[in-house]
Amino acid sequence: MSTMPTRAKAEMAAYGASAAALAYVPSMESLPAHATVAAVSGGCVWWLYRKVKTRDFRRTIRSAQRMLGPVTGGAVYAAAAIVPGRPWWEPVAALGWGAAMSAALPVTRSTWTPPETFTAAYPPGFRGLVMRLWDDAEVAPDTRLENIEQTLSPAHPDFTADVVAAAGRPVPRIDLVAAAAAFGVPVDCVTLDEIPGTGPGRMRLTVAPTTRRSGGSLEDMWAQKVARPGGAIPDSSIVRVEQFPATGDLPARGMILAQVEPGEVARVSHAQLCSAFGVEAEELRLVAESRGREVLVTLYESAPLKASRRATRELLTLDAYGRYTIGTAHDGSDAKVHMQSAAGTLHGFLVGVTGSGKTVCLALMCAAWALAGLATWVTSARPDAQMSAVGRHIDRQNAGPVPTWWMLKAAIALMDIRGEINAERGHDFSAHSPYPGLVLVLDEFNSLVGDDGLGDDIAQMTDVLAREGRKFGIGIVFAGQSLNLAKLGGEASLRDQVQGGIGVVLRIANSSGGIAARQATGGLAGDADLAAIPDRFNASMSLMDRMHGITDDVPGETTQGVGHTVTGSGATMMRSLYVHLPKDGSPDGLPEIFPEDGSINCLTAREIDALTDLGLWHDWTMPPPSGKDNGQDDDGQGAVLGTFAPPPLPNQTRPKATVKDKVLAAVTGQMTAKEIRAQVDAAAGTVRNALSDLVAEGRLHQVDHGVYAPVPASVGTAPQDD
Known part of the structure; x- marks a missing residue:
């Protein structure tokens, strides 16, 4: 009794008093006593009935345990009150009820456990399980585990933890066989190392069954499959590894920062990198970004770009650095592009096959230029209903070689006209010029320059504008399913003019990354190795499934708008913003992204x-x-x-x-x-x-x-x- 909680002692005393009352009160035929017992017992039964209707069985059982005393006591009272007289069994039943309730302690039993059955409280989830297994196995008595972190993902048992001894004492010698037995893993999956900067009272325990089964540690796999000559990133080494949990729509991910030797430039083969990590390229779970001698590899639990974001004027408005948001990067950040390159050009390029989201990207660009005060002329090889809708919000829009010829002719003449204005002002085009910037969009550029009658003239005038348009505030944006700049003189110089501006590469035809991407963009994407974009997420089926006859006719989600923003030799995987461009003639969402007052920027x-x-x-x-x-x-x-x-x-x-x-x-x-x-x-x-x-x-x-x-x-x- 000395170890029993005070609440339990009070409850036992209450049962004793209630048992004494049950032995005499029912035979007194007192109506107030009968009503009181009936109200208490009936109320408890009604409360228990409401708990049953919630279907929360755990709480229902606990409530039933607490209501056991009043309900059973009411039953004993009713039986004694119904039988006339004072039979011998009434005191016996009352005393038996009191003894049974004292032994069960139904009210406090749900919140009190006797000391002899006390167990330590562990945190929920994986951390609590690891701590309990360590304590139960008694691998190293008087030690505990701290800083438990899963190293691969929540679905894998690999983890690291700190073994901490009592204050002032070192961690005892730990048998790795006993540690492996505690967690049920092979002995070679367990290591114990010193922690730099700490004393002998703390050691680092690593349990990695998944990594060991795959052939070694992450560093070993990297050396054997990634850094080897001819590998995904030859002669590279790991600098840092980080893990991040899932946040919002962004799945959990692991990130590896690697680098090559000074004086070298990292070369990445995206297909080989996916193979090394055992993922399919079509899943779009692995992203590699290279900057000089460094490479950042991000591996997600699932594809991070399945959700698209609606475009707004705020996103398409230039920030303090002259950038606007064209999409969402794979890591959830804003994918921003510069309206002007560092050299001051308004040039750029956009490549994507039919259905890749190219028209939506063009609409976003035109809206961003309009919000920045630029005038826009758009031409394409053939009429397009969606671009015609965009044309209602810009200065000029038409289709065909003839309008393109006149547009370029007028733009070149405009250089002479603006040259006179520049001479009067004493400077070339800038924010202080009295005339607006002008962007010419040449959609389906290959078809335009391939026209039998006017193609050569279009190519020649385009080349002049691309080289000389900067100081007159005139930019060229090339667009199409692929770009062939062979008809433009001095391709290398033209690439230098265009590469620094906006560059977007969506899904390209027969894309396999690398050389295919450079060919599709006419070299404008530089040496950036772009991951291939499939037409749907998880569109392919494994060969093992095909071998076993497994079929899945449910198509994956479309990758429309998924691609890369390209600046120089750097590329970032992203998904462009979304604006409604219907194909059924219903109202579009363009008024939501173009200037709110409906104004159209045009020439002076x-x-x-x-x-x-x-x-x-x-x-x-x-x-x-x-x-x-x-x-x-x-x-x-x-x-x-x-x-x-x-x-x-x-x-x-x-x-x-x-x-x-x-x-x-x-x-x-x-x-x-x-x-x-x-x-x-x-x-x-x-x-x-x-x-x-x-x-x-x-x-x-x-x-x-x-x-x-x-x-x-x-x-x-x-x-x-x-």
Whole structure:
């Protein structure tokens, strides 16, 4: 009794008093006593019934144990009250009930364990299991395990722990056979080492059955399969190994930092690296990033890029370093790209097959340029409904070799026009220039330069813009399923111009990484070894499963948008942001990422007027003039380069009226902006700017938002400065 808790002693006393009451009170026929016992017993039964309905059986059993006394006591009381008189068995039943309840102690038994059956409390999970096995085996009495960490993953039993002795005492000699028996592993899977910087009172225990079964430690595997000559990363060595648990949508991962000797550059074979770690490349679980002589290898428990993130204006807005977020990197961070390279170019490239997410990436880029104040002209080999939707939010968008020829022709003429502005300002293009940056997107570039009639001219003008457009704020972005720059002169120099800008490589045709990636990008990806992107996650089936006849007809999730951002020789695996571009004609999500006020960036009035005077500012659908008609040589150089004063096209009269004059002539009554744009032969952005200028000059009256009318005669008109 001296070791019994006070609560248990109080409960036993209560049972004794209740037993004495049960022996005499039921025969007194006292209605208040009967009602009290009935209420207590009935309440306990009702409470137990509610616990049963919760289906939490563990708590139900514990509640039943605690309610055992009142319920059984009420039954004994009812039996004694129902039988008339005072039979001999009533005191015996009451005393027997009291003795049984005292022996069981139902109320406190669930929270109290007698000292002779006391067991030590261990933390839950793997750590508690390891500590209990160590204590039960008594490998080294008076020692304990601390800092228990699983080394591979939560699914593997490999772990390390610190063996800690009592204060002031060293860790005793530990028999490795006994330690291996404690955890049920082979003896050669257990090692005990000193911990640098600590005394003999703490030792490092390592238990690695999985690693040993696979042929040795991680360092041994790395030396045999990765660092060997001809291996995945020849002549490399491990510098550091880290493990990180799962967080949010990011699965658990292990990371290995390796490096090669000074003076060497790390060469990575992604396919060989996957084979060394026993994973399939199609799983997209292993990512290798190289920077000079260092390589960071990340192995995930599952593919980290299955979830896509919706694009927002905030993500596509430039940060303080001139970058915008185009996707999510494999480690969960933002995949950012620079709008301008370190050299100040706006060039870049985007490569991806049909269905890889290339159009979505182009839409993201156009939105980021629009939010940064840049004007955008987009052309492609053939009309595309999704790019036409993007075209409603940018200055110019068209398809075909003829519009591409006119677009490039106007852009080269624009260099001369902006050259005059630069001379007036005393500097080349910068944030202080009075004209906006201009990005030309050439989608399906191979088809455009392969056109029989205009392909050579398109290639030549593209080459000029790529080399000389920087100081005039004009950039070129090449896009397509693959890029062939052989028709552009001086490919090495062109690569130097483009590589520093934005580079995105999505899934490429027949990709096997390495050389295939360099060929698909026309060398713009440099020496970056890009992991092959399958069309679906886990799309392939193992040969062993095929051998056993196992079939799985459930397709994996699409990898649309999964690819790499490339800068120079560095690449980062990522998944691009998502914006809704429907294929059924339903509303798209583009208004959510382009400027909120719906404004469209376009050229300045001075530039448009100058291009109009040169006969280059129209709908760009008429056939281009022939160089021979202007007395040029057969090579047609004069039609492309030289001084930009081409003769009027046949049956074409140069317009002398400005866009503002056309708008004033079109507005004969109250009209909406849409009705005005339909009657004025000019770009939508140009008409919008002209309307704003005319209202500011007092030459046009704005009745309501988007509604305009002529200025009343009593008000008069301002002098015309145009």
